Amino acid sequence: MSLSAESLAKIDRELTKYPPEHRQAAVMSALRIVQAEQGWLSKDSITEVADYLRIPAIAALEVATFYNMYELEPVGKYKITVCTNISCMLRDSEEIVNHLEKKLGIGFNETTADGRFTLKEGECMGCCGGAPLFHINNTDMHEYLTPDKVDKILEGLDK
Amino acid sequence: MTGTQTLVCLRTVGQEDPASLATYVKLGGYAQLRRLVTEQVKATEIISQVKLSGLRGRGGAGFPTGLKWSFMPRYFDGTKYLVCNTDEGEPGTFKDRDIIRYNPHQLIEGMAIAAYTLGARVGYNYIHGEIWQDYEIFEAALDEARQAGYLGENLFGTSFNFDLYAVHGYGAYICGEETALIESIEGKKGQPRFKPPFPASYGVFGKPTNVNNTESYTSIPWIMEHGGQAFQELGVANSGGTKIFSISGHVEKPGNYEVNMGISFVELLTLAGGVWKGRQLKAVIPGGPSTAVLPASAIIGATMDYDGLSKAGSSLGAGSMIVMDETTCMVKTLKRLSYFFFEESCGQCTPCREGTGWIYRVIKRIVDGQGKLEDLDLLTDVSSNISGRTICALGDAAATPVLSFIKQFRPEFEYYIQHGRSMVEDGVVVQEVAYA
Numbered sequence: 001m002s003l004s005a006e007s008l009a010k011i012d013r014e015l016t017k018y019p020p021e022h023r024q025a026a027v028m029s030a031l032r033i034v035q036a037e038q039g040w041l042s043k044d045s046i047t048e049v050a051d052y053l054r055i056p057a058i059a060a061l062e063v064a065t066f067y068n069m070y071e072l073e074p075v076g077k078y079k080i081t082v083c084t085n086i087s088c089m090l091r092d093s094e095e096i097v098n099h100l101e102k103k104l105g106i107g108f109n110e111t112t113a114d115g116r117f118t119l120k121e122g123e124c125m126g127c128c129g130g131a132p133l134f135h136i137n138n139t140d141m142h143e144y145l146t147p148d149k150v151d152k153i154l155e156g157l158d159k
Numbered sequence: 160m161t162g163t164q165t166l167v168c169l170r171t172v173g174q175e176d177p178a179s180l181a182t183y184v185k186l187g188g189y190a191q192l193r194r195l196v197t198e199q200v201k202a203t204e205i206i207s208q209v210k211l212s213g214l215r216g217r218g219g220a221g222f223p224t225g226l227k228w229s230f231m232p233r234y235f236d237g238t239k240y241l242v243c244n245t246d247e248g249e250p251g252t253f254k255d256r257d258i259i260r261y262n263p264h265q266l267i268e269g270m271a272i273a274a275y276t277l278g279a280r281v282g283y284n285y286i287h288g289e290i291w292q293d294y295e296i297f298e299a300a301l302d303e304a305r306q307a308g309y310l311g312e313n314l315f316g317t318s319f320n321f322d323l324y325a326v327h328g329y330g331a332y333i334c335g336e337e338t339a340l341i342e343s344i345e346g347k348k349g350q351p352r353f354k355p356p357f358p359a360s361y362g363v364f365g366k367p368t369n370v371n372n373t374e375s376y377t378s379i380p381w382i383m384e385h386g387g388q389a390f391q392e393l394g395v396a397n398s399g400g401t402k403i404f405s406i407s408g409h410v411e412k413p414g415n416y417e418v419n420m421g422i423s424f425v426e427l428l429t430l431a432g433g434v435w436k437g438r439q440l441k442a443v444i445p446g447g448p449s450t451a452v453l454p455a456s457a458i459i460g461a462t463m464d465y466d467g468l469s470k471a472g473s474s475l476g477a478g479s480m481i482v483m484d485e486t487t488c489m490v491k492t493l494k495r496l497s498y499f500f501f502e503e504s505c506g507q508c509t510p511c512r513e514g515t516g517w518i519y520r521v522i523k524r525i526v527d528g529q530g531k532l533e534d535l536d537l538l539t540d541v542s543s544n545i546s547g548r549t550i551c552a553l554g555d556a557a558a559t560p561v562l563s564f565i566k567q568f569r570p571e572f573e574y575y576i577q578h579g580r581s582m583v584e585d586g587v588v589v590q591e592v593a594y595a
Binding site for chain 2 (some may be wrong): 003017027028034036068069085087089124126127130139140141153
């Protein structure tokens with residue numbers, strides 16, 4: 001899959017933040033942009049990003065494998081990442097995890113058969129005042145969760 | 160003042176459209192930047208006010224900000240950089256998020272003042288990966304500031320130039336460490352650098368760089384407006400100014416509370432609505448898991464400032480107060496924290512990479528009912544052998560909860576090992592609880 005013109009335009013905007021001789025600095029945002037478009041990062045996509053930034057493919061792969069929010073395998077249309085760290089744990093994130101597992105019929109790092117949902121366990125997201133919480137597709141944060149609220153959020157998602 | 164809060168960094172909270180430029184300007188925003196730049200106030204004068212203010216690094220290390228600023232080389236033939244650390248990933252820390260989503264312009268003004276003072280031409284604000292919506296709010300604020308002439312070239316008709324950009328992290332606790340953060344800005348794995356050289360001589364792209372926490376920069380415009388002395392007087396000796404405490408866990412009203420340094424623990428807990436469900440206080444981690452846990456009896460009489468928490472046996476850290484009630488199992492809580500440090504160790508230093516995994520496996524074994532009493536000494540031994548033997552402070556951070564949990568709650572760990580289940584869940588109380 002080739003990078004779309006839209007993604008390239010977004011990557012170009014990121015490049016303006018750095019000196020022209022430091023194109024590598026844009027690799028994190030470039031990988032994020034490509035993942036947002038394609039759902040995950042294939043080896044081919046990572047190589048294309050590297051080529052575009054004129055850096056070795058291994059330099060981009062190294063970044064993609066180091067940071068938790070990049071997906072190196074396909075995930076569902078909606079990736080739900082639940083924080084279970086201490087502040088969320090104290091506010092019963094376990095109840096939210098159990099509810100999601102039961103409702104979706106999957107555990108952590110699994111995807112529903114229809115390809116709609118993937119469940120992930122996350123580390124601290126820096127929003128602990130709103131615990132328990134999860135984010136969807138790395139972008140949409142949902143706080144102060146209860147099982148009822150989880151149901152409403154899932155019902156509100158497009159098919 | 161809101162209740163007993165003193166809003167310096169969260170000045171726009173409660174205003175309509177708090178993140179907008181119009182709101183900030185209405186409250187006197189950007190007037191200090193304009194004054195300093197147009198009157199060509201000397202860098203030495205600005206730094207001496209910051210020193211006088213008693214402002215210490217709000218990211219957790221507590222290093223005096225004015226002193227840090229004085230480390231930047233005055234004359235350098237090339238670009239100097241300014242970096243803001245909004246990569247708060249220490250569990251229980253969520254204060255900088257509220258600054259960028261409710262009061263982004265005060266951070267921008269604070270950074271611009273620092274850039275003017277230190278001669279930095281370009282700045283980056285590195286924002287925690289999981290808070291995308293807040294990153295977008297900050298990006299929008301940057302656009303507004305550029306259009307209004309507070310960022311860019313020849314600001315206020317002078318020769319002062321400053322460009323500021325937002326950088327988005329993507330899920331790595333280690334990038335809160337300043338040299339890992341710099342590596343990440345450069346588009347690399349977030350592995351901390353050996354120090355020295357410090358960022359002031361070799362930072363972003365190898366150039367002199369000043370790195371401060373979000374709350375530190377955001378305090379600067381207030382200090383410039385009211386003077387360093389006034390800021391110092393908001394707090395107590397060795398802890399000038401206000402501090403945002405992020406309060407999470409077992410309280411009625413979790414959230415951020417900006418208060419004068421030196422507030423009593425009880426007063427702060429009361430602001431957050433007290434312990435939830437009418438339960439008793441068991442323990443508090445006062446500054447995030449890299450600071451030692453305190454039993455209720457040790458923190459109940461403490462004041463919330465650098466010296467006060469040090470006297471109580473812990474430290475202020477980033478002011479991330481995690482409150483635990485009487486139903487909390489300390490063994491299971493430590494297991495979760497240990498997993499976090501294991502997961503987030505960058506893998507560069509052997510003691511941390513191997514030690515954090517070892518610690519996690521031993522605690523998991525205890526929780527699974529397979530523990531031995533010798534495990535407690537083993538845990539202490541492994542933790543002590545990580546501490547002080549790594550490039551960065553993550554190793555010490557991983558050791559602190561293990562050492563402090565076992566020290567403060569040893570009977571609970573022994574009970575778990577002997578019975579194969581939690582003392583708390585068995586309803587056995589041996590730990591004195593002090594606060595109702």
